[in-house]
Amino acid sequence: MRHYLLFLLLFFVTSSWGQTAEHYLEAGFQKHQNKDFKGGIVEYTKAIELKEDYAQAYNNRAACWHELGHIQEALEDFNNALQIDPYYASAYYNKALSLITVKRYNEAIDDLNKAIQLNSEDYDYYYSRGNVLRDIGRIEEAIQDFNKAIELNPEDSNSYNNRGNILKNIGLNKKALEDYNKSIQFNPNNAHAYNNRGVILDNSANYIEAIKDFNKAIEINPNYIEAYNNRGSSLENLGLSNKAIEDFNKAIELNPEYAEAYYSKAFSLDKLGNHLEAIKNYNKAIELKPKFSYLFYFNRGNSFKKMGLYREAINDYNTAIQLQLDSTPAKNKLKNLEDKIKEKRAPKIWIVAVGIDNYEHTALFSTLRSSVDNIHKLKDIFVLSHLAEESQINILPNHRATKQNILNIIDKKLCNSQIIYPEDMIIFYFIGHGIALNDSFGICPYDYLKGNKLISETELVNKLQSSPARHKICIIESCKSKNIPMTTANVSSQKLKQFNELRDQYKATTVVITSTKVGESSIEDQYLGGIFSHYLLLGMKGKADGHGSGKKDNMISTRELYQYVKENVKRQTKGIQTPQINTAAFIANIPLLPVFELDKPSK
Structure with missing residues (x-):
């Protein structure tokens, strides 16, 4: 303590x-x-x-x-x-x-x-x-x-006391003890000297004598907050946790802003197995002194770990390490816990799916027919195959798909370190309109009116890349033609070429599959709906397994899915539409999802 x-x-x-x-x-x-x-x-x-x-x-x-x-x-x-x-x-x-x-x-x-x-x-x-x-x-x-x-x-008691404090802080405990003895000799009512000598005795595991000194300090000054806290620490070291908590409570009563007493009380509560109350007291100590001591975070992390709240524990160990870079105990705890999580926790898939058929400003956009239907079909694939719980999938249809809502839900559900683990996978799926302007290209949210409402593809991918998840999947079906009715902007062929080259440079850990090149149209069929999404969903259901290699292994990879979708979309559109994938992700060939037989949707 x-x-x-x-x-x-x-x-x-x-x-x-x-x-x-x-x-x-x-x-x-x-x-x-x-x-x-x-x-x-x-x-x-x-x-x-x-x-x-x-x-x-x-x-x-x-x-x-x-x-x-x-x-x-x-x-x-x-x-x-x-x-x-x-x-x-x-x-x-x-x-x-x-x-x-x-x-x-x-x-x-x-x-x-x-x-x-x-x-x-x-x-x-x-x-x-x-x-x-x-x-x-x-x-x-x-x-x-x-x-x-x-x-x-x-015979100046105070000078001996304060010199003793310095000697104690630089590790010269024996000399510090001599100074505290002198301080008490020349002023038997110097409560600080008794308190400080008690600290030396406690650090030497002489808990009984330490408690005697803290008792004397409190006798001289019944409102001596630090002496109550220190006596409680010595009682805790003797295994008397309940008695220790009484002293910590007294210190808090005397000064409700005394962070150290909340920390000490939390330590004793944790020893008694009351981890929840311990965490509440650690929270209060950290609230009062957020950057005071790495021990606040380290020991709260221990309490979180004992409750099975591993993500919270990892965050606290990381903070402890930031506050004290040479904190070997925190580094060891962090590594052991991360290893334990890998052994016990199954990876999860987190999905945000956005589908827009009808836009707020109807004069700018043609109405689509299958966007909202397809995001629900994607959800069904993952839920019915038990690859993801419904709580892991977030749907934004039509008017809910504003720019602010889309960016907020990506932050909260795909990039949130409190729920996303490194072994997880995140998927962002968008179906709607898109546009290429002179300075950017990207997707149009429900409330798109002018360029400042555009979510650029670069902004979107950069945001996804900030997720703790090791693998990020970004799937976009949108028209990016320079000739769509909503704009008169003329984007040069050279600029479109630059946009496509930029897209190809995305990192391998972020798989970006799009329905077409920048500057080309995505086609919606009267019967199939969005042709890209139609084959994407079929591929995810198992049709893509082994595509391109001929070897089915009940695992669909990003390369297999892309090749299956590209081949069928080009065939169905007679070469008008060519889906794209970033080269690094194609080469990496990341396992995407296993092939499962789907449960039937409940009626």
Whole structure:
């Protein structure tokens, strides 16, 4: 379990002395000491009104502004004090503390350097600079400053504690433990030192002693959130998961935004076998700190795996690896799980089929007769042969086939890594009108009116190629003639040649079978319907098995299907229409689907 160290806070220094303006300074100081910071500002302001060059009043008023969270006003007053008295070491120190609050660390270091130059015997200056240097990763310099603070004040509990934290973080646990012991020796009520020593003891598997230190830290400060979380971790390490959860709940009660407590609680719930509740708590931890720790994702992945939610587990292991590239445990878990999935999960076929007979803008398009009928026939082939469940097939007929709907459903159902696995196959099937323009060619959705509604074939194929599925099938039956009634655009033969060459360059893993070349028509027969789809569906039902090779093996490949469709379409259209396939996919000859005897559709 992970533990979290807590560093000590810094405090302001104020000063006062007497008579008239000094009377208001003293009154302000008293209110300041009683935490009446607004009242202190009023009194300090009166002192400044009587004595405009009153550096101490500016310094003390700035300290009140700081306490109220008005950092800009605080900085202005510190600057006024230093303009009046450039040798005012305390003002440099206090200004540095305000700069630290707004994470202007380099400026804070500059002011702390000036304070030390003016007064090299004040251990607080070294202590504070050490904290800033630690926070910006200048560890060796930070240790030197804590060393100097301890040299000037050998009984300063806070310096020992914070130096111990650095030593612990760089792996010098024995020396860190010595510092925590010293911190407690000089201040037996330093709750942070007990908490931090407890962390060291827990990391050394000395859980009982660690719990004693966490108990002491909580006794001193009953609202010590980190101590509850750390004690819970030690209880979990002793196998006392239910007791540990009580401590994690207390930490959450004290701070509902404390991500580490949700993470720790999730870890214990998982150990108790309550994986669902564990995941809920991991979710909360990640919501609060999405990039804080690879362990959040790694252990949530473990819970997902135990519930059989392998895709979610894989996603979490991948995220853990991204957050910590050298995460060998996450890499091993990921590989083992992917191997297990390959052994247990059968590949799936996911289909989106779009068929448009009637378009929104009827004046632009001739009405088709068989598009919607054919997408349902395709669905029947895969459902009745048990190659795909109905939930894996999405149909978009006519008015549902708008450009936005088509692209959205491709993203959600064919390219979604939450449901699509590498061993799966995706199929996109379109029947409708298409067009070739001067700058593009592609399919026309239901709401096509102008070129900006065209779904270019290149855009479509690129989207499909982003799917996690290893094999992608894109089947398009559409008229791509430059002479269709809806356009007067003249596309040159050279441009059409370029379009066809571009299509031929698609990758082998994306099989693109189209009903015709760009610039030619796809024919719809009065009896057969779309001739391309008619033979495509017959080929899928088994007619294409062995076509071109003469060897039937009850498995239809992309090459067999294409050759069967091309031969029959050319014959039926007397050579007018020539189906196309990208060369790389033809050479690859990817197994597409087995030959099954279809069940009869239920009445």
